[in-house]
Amino acid sequence: MRVADRIADKLNRRFAPAEVRVIDDSQRHHGHAGWREGGETHFKVEIVSSVFAGQSRVARQRLVYQALTEELAGPVHALELKTLTPEEAAGAKA
Amino acid sequence: MSENPVFERIKNDISENDVVLYMKGTPIFPQCGFSAAVVGVLTHLGVKFKGINILEDAALRQGIKEFSSWPTIPQLYVKGEFIGGCDIVREMYQSGELQQMLGQKGIQTKAA
Numbered sequence: 001m002r003v004a005d006r007i008a009d010k011l012n013r014r015f016a017p018a019e020v021r022v023i024d025d026s027q028r029h030h031g032h033a034g035w036r037e038g039g040e041t042h043f044k045v046e047i048v049s050s051v052f053a054g055q056s057r058v059a060r061q062r063l064v065y066q067a068l069t070e071e072l073a074g075p076v077h078a079l080e081l082k083t084l085t086p087e088e089a090a091g092a093k094a
Numbered sequence: 095m096s097e098n099p100v101f102e103r104i105k106n107d108i109s110e111n112d113v114v115l116y117m118k119g120t121p122i123f124p125q126c127g128f129s130a131a132v133v134g135v136l137t138h139l140g141v142k143f144k145g146i147n148i149l150e151d152a153a154l155r156q157g158i159k160e161f162s163s164w165p166t167i168p169q170l171y172v173k174g175e176f177i178g179g180c181d182i183v184r185e186m187y188q189s190g191e192l193q194q195m196l197g198q199k200g201i202q203t204k205a206a
Contacts, residue, residue, distance in 0.1 A: 029127070057182045058164075065165050072165045078128065079166065081181050 003040040003075050007068060014067040015049035018086050029078070041077040048089040057083070100157030108171045112201055113143035116158050116169040121145040128180035129168045135187045140204030141196060173199045 001009070008022045023046075026039030045064070052060045060083040065072060072079065084092065108114050113136070119125030121133050121143070136143050148155040148167055159165050162176050170177040172195070177183065186192035196203050 057185065058176065058178050061178070061182065062163060069165075080128075 003071065004043065007043060007045065007071060010067050011045070011047055015047060015051045017047050017049040019048040019089065021046040025080070040075055043076060043078070044080040046082040048084045048086055050086055052083050053085045098157050098160060100153050101161050104158060104161050107144070107146060108174045111144040112173055113141055114171040115143050115145050116148055116167060117145055118147070118149050118167055120147050125149060131180050132168045132170060132183050135183055139193065139196070141201060172196065172201065
């Protein structure tokens with residue numbers, strides 16, 4: 001399974017998200033530290049879940065990091081996160 | 095109870111300096127885009143901060159992640175409190191919360 005799919009799979013199971021987007025951003029970091037041939041090192045994740053309601057930004061990201069402990073210890077060098085509740089996501093679109 | 099000896103150093107750094115950024119590289123020569131982004135925000139706001147290059151110290155590089163329960167670098171501390179990494183600093187800056195929080199903690203910024 002590709003790393004991006006594995007990340008999406010874990011996030012789906014942990015957060016039952018209303019929306020989740022996992023973008024392999026490795027090409028944009030070509031040649032940077034942690035980059036390797038074949039990509040799958042730098043990711044951007046946008047996730048909308050009611051699990052985040054009432055949680056601080058730090059707490060939300062910690063939850064995501066915890067769900068992805070294995071990936072962060074392994075192939076994933078960088079993970080950009082956007083964590084929103086469904087209400088915040090609706091507000092952002094309005 | 096054998097606490098990681100690096101924790102003592104971290105506690106000293108974040109209590110002796112109002113604003114501390116654990117980063118890859120130095121404020122003048124950041125070695126990672128995410129570290130550079132946070133340096134950019136702090137510099138733009140005219141905030142004086144101490145940059146600590148974790149690439150120069152393997153024990154610190156691991157220790158700071160355990161200390162903060164946060165697996166990535168950069169990490170920003172203000173008055174001893176962990177604020178977050180690059181995404182959080184960027185979001186807080188864009189919404190104005192960062193400026194507000196710095197003001198509340200008595201950190202001097204350039205008039206925006």
